[in-house]
């Protein structure tokens with residue numbers, strides 16, 4: 001195998017599993033250590049720099065970091081990364097003075113941001129300090145996009161959202177709320193140097209051809225429209241019996257919101273088997289905890305309407321059958337169709353993009369799915385001064401992805417406005433420093449705790465179901481937060497090997513508790529993976545291969561289950577191993 | 592603060608026939624100097640016992656004094672142990688073995704512990720063919736007392752401080768063979784591939800199984816000019832061949848001796864499979880084995896691998912005809928068989 005190039009910033013970045021998996025690449029272990037140290041403000045600012053909405057995300061993030069967390073590979077559950085973020089947000093001191101302070105010297109460039117969701121707000125935050133004049137247009141009356149219209153208050157209180165949206169708007173953004181942009185052409189002609197489209201995926205799927213759809217229309221609602229109307233207080237009640245169709249997170253928010261506005265007998269009905277539902281496991285748990293049954297393998301057949309009034313729905317029972325490629329088919333079980341009573345039905349079966357307001361003769365190309373053609377690196381459309389990001393770019397995802405897109409688009413817009421090549425992306429900022437403080441002393445807590453994941457306490461169900469705005473999760477108390485933070489394996493403290501120092505005494509190989517290190521003759525990767533002390537079967541994790549050593553062997557370290565305990569460095573007589581703290585920050589616009 | 596060994600192990604750690612993983616054969620975290628050869632030998636012992644599915648409570652670790660003699664604290668934490676006085680491990684092991692022949696006796700000693708202060712005891716344990724494994728972690732110095740030359744330091748070897756050893760070295764492997772040890776092997780701490788099967792075979796051997804393991808003292812004897820440094824040993828090792836230990840459960844198909852391959856049947860029905868590199872050497876012939884050792888020494892080589900094995904000679908219990916039952920299991924009835932038995936004995940002495 002080739003010698004590992006540890007100078008390539010992506011090598012060590014990949015070792016920091018959580019940070020690597022995070023779309024915005026937030027330096028997770030760095031802020032977790034700060035939380036353990038009680039330095040909540042600094043922990044918050046690291047998050048804010050990177051993901052812009054720590055308080056929001058600490059409650060609502062889809063947390064792609066957690067399935068990636070190394071801890072999940074050595075014990076049962078990953079570190080509660082997301083909920084630790086909330087601890088930083090809830091316990092920080094005043095932070096505004098730590099943020100860029102306006103007024104900023106204008107740079108003479110004017111940008112339009114269409115849509116007021118996390119994608120546009122991220123672009124605004126990145127560009128405002130550089131002196132851009134930013135005009136944000138949104139049809140809603142307040143900023144936040146779907147974070148406001150869709151994510152219910154019992155998961156995300158308004159105060160938290162307002163605070164973080166306002167940090168950005170207070171940077172001197174020119175807001176144009178209650179303004180639906182009906183024509184991109186108008187904006188293009190408006191004299192902007194660049195335009196960012198962050199309009200999300202605002203259309204909920206319907207079942208227009210299901211029998212009874214028209215007749216029952218008064219009591220059949222599109223989930224995301226209904227959630228928005230609850231959020232903006234146009235709707236405040238629903239019937240006692242509610243069917244929610246769909247298996248994603250929108251369905252979970254619909255059913256739980258229903259329980260708070262009059263729904264007593266609320267059921268979720270989903271076509272797929274329970275285990276394959278799109279909703280995150282914790283969202284499903286929370287729904288079930290609120291006495292909402294989830295009936296899987298039910299395919300809707302019709303709305304049953306009597307005397308002009310919706311009575312319920314008919315379903316066919318199916319079961320999944322998989323072909324040899326693992327492709328799933330839902331086949332009828334042959335059982336009798338099922339009738340389920342309902343006063344109201346909420347359709348939460350998916351979301352789509354919709355760009356009726358973009359003229360098709362502007363030079364902005366659309367693909368066969370009617371989606372704009374957008375570059376995945378630069379987020380530029382085929383109309384050079386128009387950029388996309390968030391759900392509007394590649395379909396519905398989540399807040400953190402919208403933020404990540406926003407950062408990339410801001411970099412592009414900044415390069416574009418300075419007439420630079422937007423394909424030449426600036427390098428990330430990295431730093432690698434030894435964590436050694438003395439004998440048996442490191443600048444991080446190297447011992448590995450055996451605590452299992454701590455559970456975030458919830459408010460009493462009686463209270464939360466009675467008040468739509470009462471936040472369900474209470475967040476970790478500080479003592480538990482400390483213990484949870486200590487579960488982090490400090491994957492950013494890298495094991496760094498210096499060949500010239502190694503005397504091949506095997507001490508590191510013998511001491512490594514998870515058998516990460518092997519001294520062995522070099523081979524092709526597949527063979528090498530098999531011939532290590534413990535075969536390296538997880539191919540998503542790299543092998544760290546040294547140059548040839550005097551005995552002709554190489555040092556091979558399987559990064560997979562390294563605990564970053566530092567014992568290798570501790571037991572090495574020559575300091576050929578050192579533990580070094582690696583910091584990786586994606587570049588932001590103007591840096 | 593580091594130096595606390597995490598509880599987690601590799602999630603795919605294999606299990607042996609007892610359902611144990613290698614973790615169950617570990618001891619405390621070593622306090623020896625980082626990079627000490629002794630730690631590698633401990634790791635080989637853990638591996639050998641794991642692979643052989645030794646029941647930890649069926650093994651007793653015996654040692655004297657020295658860094659080497661400290662190592663039983665760092666392996667087989669669930670086994671019995673006796674850390675005796677400097678150089679006195681052989682007599683304690685002899686006593687323990689006579690009292691309970693059912694345990695595996697695993698002796699660990701140093702070159703000081705064996706070749707200096709303990710020489711008088713060592714030779715008699717060998718001579719009696721006491722049924723035990725006896726490993727010398729040989730670093731050519733007294734590590735624990737800061738690196739004075741030991742009796743196995745080679746003549747002309749230079750100490751860290753620069754002084755040259757004027758005395759001839761005691762060659763423990765030759766000595767053991769001369770005294771009648773029935774299993775003699777030599778190895779290097781940095782070669783677990785060779786060492787682990789040698790340990791496994793030694794544990795199966797009935798009789799005195801001696802392994803002299805060159806084990807660099809990284810702190811006091813790893814300097815240029817030392818003949819027990821990592822670099823020097825690596826440059827001068829010469830293997831007799833490789834040894835595989837074949838447990839008795841596995842069927843042997845190969846013929847007894849076939850070219851440079853030899854099979855040695857052990858008492859319990861298991862086999863040693865030797866792949867010889869050295870020619871003119873027959874591991875079952877003491878003269879041939881001694882010659883091979885002497886010749887290697889004359890060439891300045893350290894001959895490693897299995898040197899000599901004799902499965903015919905009786906171990907101490909057989910020689911003495913002692914009871915098959917461990918003493919702690921003998922009942923009062925066994926020990927005081929009554930007046931009639933006594934008068935029979937007395938009659939026999941008339």
Ligand SMILES: Cc1cc2nc3c(=O)[nH]c(=O)nc-3n(C[C@H](O)[C@H](O)[C@H](O)COP(=O)(O)OP(=O)(O)OC[C@H]3O[C@@H](n4cnc5c(N)ncnc54)[C@H](O)[C@@H]3O)c2cc1C
Nearest residue numbers: 115117118119138139145146181199200390391397398399
């Ligand atoms: C029910 C539900 C729950 C969700 N829960 C979570 C969650 O817990 N965690 C998570 O990470 N993600 C969640 N999401 C997804 C998340 O909200 C979105 O992925 C994210 O908000 C997308 O951000 P954005 O900036 O691309 O667009 P959006 O947040 O959708 O914002 C776009 C804004 O632009 C406005 N707009 C659209 N067209 C125009 C126009 N022509 N003129 C003016 N304004 C316009 C829209 O009204 C909207 O306010 C959820 C989504 C739904 C539907």
Ligand SMILES: Cc1ncc(C[n+]2csc(CCOP(=O)(O)OP(=O)(O)O)c2C)c(N)n1
Nearest residue numbers: 657658659677701702703704732733734735
């Ligand atoms: C009776 C007695 N005499 C002297 C000592 C001092 N002493 C302790 S260890 C040691 C030498 C140990 O050398 P070795 O057996 O080679 O072990 P190493 O530390 O090199 O592994 C000596 C002389 C002692 N502990 N007891």
Ligand code: SF4
Nearest residue numbers: 512562563565566568
């Ligand atoms: S830090 Fe070193 S000793 Fe600890 S698990 Fe990783 S490689 Fe092994």
Ligand code: SF4
Nearest residue numbers: 502503505506508572
């Ligand atoms: S402990 Fe240090 S010197 Fe020894 S093998 Fe490992 S890296 Fe090399």
Ligand code: SF4
Nearest residue numbers: 624627658734808809
């Ligand atoms: S002094 Fe030498 S023998 Fe003792 S622990 Fe240190 S390196 Fe090993």
Ligand SMILES: [Mg+2]
Nearest residue numbers: 701702730732
């Ligand atoms: Mg010694």
